[in-house]
Amino acid sequence: MELQDFEEIKTVLLDNKDTITAISRLAVQKELREKKLFEIKLKNLEFKREFHLVYHKNKSKSLLFQTFVDFLKSKF
Numbered sequence: 862m863e864l865q866d867f868e869e870i871k872t873v874l875l876d877n878k879d880t881i882t883a884i885s886r887l888a889v890q891k892e893l894r895e896k897k898l899f900e901i902k903l904k905n906l907e908f909k910r911e912f913h914l915v916y917h918k919n920k921s922k923s924l925l926f927q928t929f930v931d932f933l934k935s936k937f
Contacts, residue, residue, distance in 0.1 A: 874898060883908065912937050 864870045867888040874880050874889075875897060892898040914933060916926075 871898075 862873070864873065867884065870882060870884055871889060871892060874882060875892070881901070886893070886900070889898050893900060912933070914930065916922075922930075
């Protein structure tokens with residue numbers, strides 16, 4: 862099953878006890894804290910994803926903006 866919305870994914874997880882998914886820990890931090898969901902730690906498994914930086918091409922780019930872009934490029 863492929864779902865796009867975090868809330869929809871959480872609803873499926875909470876309503877179906879035999880369901881697992883790969884989802885951002887931040888998206889389910891409340892449910893983890895309340896012990897409604899639990900985390901399964903996996904060894905030797907790495908997930909990769911692409912990130913896209915989107916900004917208005919005609920806007921001026923401040924030093925803060927450029928510093929942030931440089932930081933992102935160094936991390937990803």
